[in-house]
Amino acid sequence: MTENNKLQWQLELEGLIVHGETPVGWDENSLPNETVDQDGNLSPANWEGVTDPRFPSRRVYDDPSVEVLRKHLRQHNGIYGLEICESTETKKATKIFHRDGFVVVRDLLNTEQLARFRRIVPGC
Numbered sequence: 001m002t003e004n005n006k007l008q009w010q011l012e013l014e015g016l017i018v019h020g021e022t023p024v025g026w027d028e029n030s031l032p033n034e035t036v037d038q039d040g041n042l043s044p045a046n047w048e049g050v051t052d053p054r055f056p057s058r059r060v061y062d063d064p065s066v067e068v069l070r071k072h073l074r075q076h077n078g079i080y081g082l083e084i085c086e087s088t089e090t091k092k093a094t095k096i097f098h099r100d101g102f103v104v105v106r107d108l109l110n111t112e113q114l115a116r117f118r119r120i121v122p123g124c
């Protein structure tokens with residue numbers, strides 16, 4: 001990557017936030033790469049499966065099939081069955097963290113702490 005291209009990417013990503021809507025990642029020239037097995041389970045990236053029929057055939061931000069998927073994901077997002085701990089449940093949170101590699105703790109940060117975190121951590 002040339003220095004000029006590197007600078008261009010840095011400038012493009014400078015104001016990127018990871019919460020809310022973003023057009024980053026939409027390349028209409030990229031073919032769908034989500035594949036599924038015969039039962040509809042997501043397949044490894046290098047597996048010779050079939051393209052997931054739930055995914056749009058084109059990666060164009062405002063394509064009607066993308067809009068349908070976006071609406072579906074807004075209504076059915078998240079991890080089904082995700083365990084959410086209270087801040088007082090440290091043993092449970094520790095167990096889940098060691099099992100899954102992450103843990104969700106309800107209301108761990110207040111509004112001020114979250115705003116401070118977002119100012120300090122680039123891209124959040």
